[in-house]
Amino acid sequence: MKIELKVNGVDRRLEVEPEERLLDILRERLHLTGTKEGCGEGECGACTVIMDGKTVNSCMVLAGQADGHAVTTIEGLGKRGSLHPVQKAFLEEGAVQCGFCTPGMVLSAKALLDRNPHPGKEEIAVAMSGNLCRCTGYDRILKAVERAAGEVEQ
Amino acid sequence: MKKRGRGLGCAWYGTGYGNGFPDVSSAFVEIHDDGSVSVLTGAIDVGQGSSTIFAQIAAEELGIDADEVTVISGDTDTTPDSGTSAATRHTYNTGNAVIKAVTQAKAGLLAYAARALHCTSADGIELKDHRVRVKGEPARSLPLAEVVSQARLDGERFLGSESYTARTTRVNPETGQGSPYWPYAFGCQVAEVEVDTETGNVRVLKVVAAHDLGKAINPLQAEGQIAGGIAQGVGFALLEEVQLSEGQIKNPSLSQYLIPTVLDTPEIHAILVEEPEETGPYGAKGLGEPAMLPTIAAIVNAIDDAVGVRITSLPATPEKILAALAGPSKT
Structure with missing residues (x-):
């Protein structure tokens, strides 16, 4: 399926599998590996990202559910020299x-x-x-x- | 009703592999011609901060800043073996190896500098504030980088390659005598808890933790090790239990095996006790694992102080506390 989402302010169009999680597309397709997979069952919070201003466990969000939403990962905060x-x-x-x-x-x-x-x-x-x-x-x-x-x- | 109590826990802990098992750490050191330094060790920094400690040690020995030291660690292609990040051993064991390797690299530099500064002996030379100086005569000095780069043009290299082995012996099985660990770490903690007598729930309100670490090479990191140990101790005392059924773990996930969250951890006050360990780097010894040990006893004793029941199996769950409260009073 095709999805469109904004990641760290950049519009992204991706062809994803129905069973792929938001965590998977961030790490494996967009190579934003700052988002970590801990437990993979929504308990540990290591995969936390911000979606439309609210924190979500990206292991519990299907990629399809992120369609049309804005996601902020750790890469979207500061850079070396200009930290958040x-x-x-x-x-x-x-x-x-x-x-x-x-x-x-x-x-x-x-x-x-x-x-x-x-x-x-x-x-x-x-x-x-x-x-x-x-x-x-x-x-x-x-x-x-x-x-x-x-x-x-x- | 909510009742409060306080309890004390004390611990001593043998650091290192112990029992005569070869406990060896190794380090390679090179002083570069811009006055910076590389330190290579097999010691893995898993967050406890060992790489920072080694940078601080090399910097202290050479009179430079820690950020001028590049620590390369845990790469079997390039670094010498320093054993595991376990047994609370890296600051002590690998720290000693780093000091020995830096001292070796520094010996050649001091001898060269003695000639450059017309000093009769390398013993008369010191390294301070990025300069090579004649002791007691600050005017007779040269920038460290200048000395090293000149030496390099003269074909000299300042390298160190050393190992340190902790001295322990096996315990004699007949007599029980021996020196199974060295050094030992000591700590004691006081916990204040609040026990809800209706639900059996325990909240740990505050822990004051005093730990003898010989010398706090990095006090911020030392406090971090203590706080982390206390949180794990709270989990051990109140929450965590691996449940087995016919050899299978029944609760192998974080939804079933609960560890403390930020809401479960107490206010923490750390006290660093610096009683020098003569064989350690600057008197330092390990702190990591010992930090969680007194927490458990302190909490169980505090529960007793609060509600008068003695819990003898961990974790001290609400069910066990309610059962003990319902049972015959111990006094």
């Missing part, structure tokens, strides 16, 4: 260890701050609770999102 405030805050707080959860974490934080630039601690924790991390204990990740919220505010 959330990416900068993750670096400055040391919120990264192995890095596998990081793209999903950053996108969940970005979606939260786009929705509410002044979230409280509780709201941050709830917004990040769909993203599992086995290394950091979440401590620095929470601090990073708080820091990013402070900077977005300024």
Whole structure:
């Protein structure tokens, strides 16, 4: 089937198989490998992307369901030298260890701050609770999102 | 009713492979003619930060910045074997190998610099702030890059290739005597929990964790290791259990085997205790695995303190706590 979607601001037309997931077309066809596959069953959040302003697990979205929608992946945020405030805050707080959860974490934080630039601690924790991390204990990740919220505010 | 309690957990842990098993790390080092350095080791950085530690060590030894050190790691085509990223061993074991290899590369540089600076002995030369200096006479100095590139034109190369082996012995099965691990890591933690006596649910509110790591080469990373250990300890204490049925794992997915999310993890306060380990790089020893051990005992003790029940099998699930609360009181 043919689908049309916007990925990181660029219009894409793709011929996809009905059983292909959004995750598959991002990684295998568009080579946007910043999006990670963790559990493949919507539990871990490693494959989080933003679709029309809302976070989704891209392993739980069929490619066909992304037809006509706008998707933001980690590649659509900052670049080296011009990082998004959330990416900068993750670096400055040391919120990264192995890095596998990081793209999903950053996108969940970005979606939260786009929705509410002044979230409280509780709201941050709830917004990040769909993203599992086995290394950091979440401590620095929470601090990073708080820091990013402070900077977005300024 | 929600009741709060506090508990203490203590742990000691032998780092490295132990029991006389060959615990060897190796490193290659080259000082380049722009004053930068390459460090090659087989040590894999899986996020714990070993590559950063090696860059810091080489930089400290050579008086340069850590970002001038290129660490190439874990490539069997190019790097020497440094064993596994396991047993809380890389900062100590591979860190020592890096120091030895840098020291070897540096020895040739110091000897060359002594001649260039008309100093009678290489012992009189130090490397600081990107310069090669005569100790006690800062005016007699040359830029590091200039010395190395001049040496290169003279046909000299500053290379190091070294290994470090942790010293342990097997335990004598007759007497139980021996030195099975070295070094040992120590830690203790206090957990504060809230137990819901109606549901049996436990929330860990806060953990204060003090760990002896000898020397914190990178305090930010050390705190990260402690926080990660605590989160895994919370999972071990309250959530995680591999359920087996006739040899098959019944819960092999994250929808059935639950690990802590950000909502399950406590406020964490880390205390870094620096009691130097004489055989370690700058007195440092490992921290990674020991960070999760005291958490478990601290939480189980805190549950006891809160509601007066002793949980003796992990994880301390709401079902077990409710059953214990319904049973005869231990006091």
